[in-house]
């Protein structure tokens with residue numbers, strides 16, 4: 364099998380078909396920006412994008428995203444050397460508190476803005492509350508996504 368991750372192609376042995384994507388990213392590739400939280404598909408800390416849609420990598424078997432789909436992790440956001448507007452906005456609004464949930468939150472925000480560049484506040488809240496933030500940073504997250512939307516449209 365082949366996995367396309369951040370535009371690079373990786374070979375994976377067929378015996379790993381049921382292994383979860385999160386552990387391939389973290390343990391095999393060292394892409395430790397994708398976090399482990401609940402391990403049960405609930406919290407969203409492990410969110411990556413698969414063909415532009417958020418996906419919880421802790422419950423995603425490698426075979427389900429092999430041979431075609433494009434996987435993006437948080438490491439891809441600054442691949443050009445400059446911060447992504449979402450990263451800059453999260454910093455500007457001081458969205459991270461402990462930071463545990465933030466890579467997943469950023470990937471959800473990126474997917475939202477790529478699909479809907481000018482979301483309403485309620486669309487932002489609906490989306491950003493699907494991922495858990497134990498620090499309760501939701502109002503900062505809403506402001507950060509609003510700021511990222513404004514930054515991207517300048």
Ligand code: FES
Nearest residue numbers: 400401405407421
């Ligand atoms: S660690 Fe994957 S959803 Fe919580």
Ligand code: FES
Nearest residue numbers: 460461496497498
């Ligand atoms: S910033 Fe601490 S869990 Fe979200």
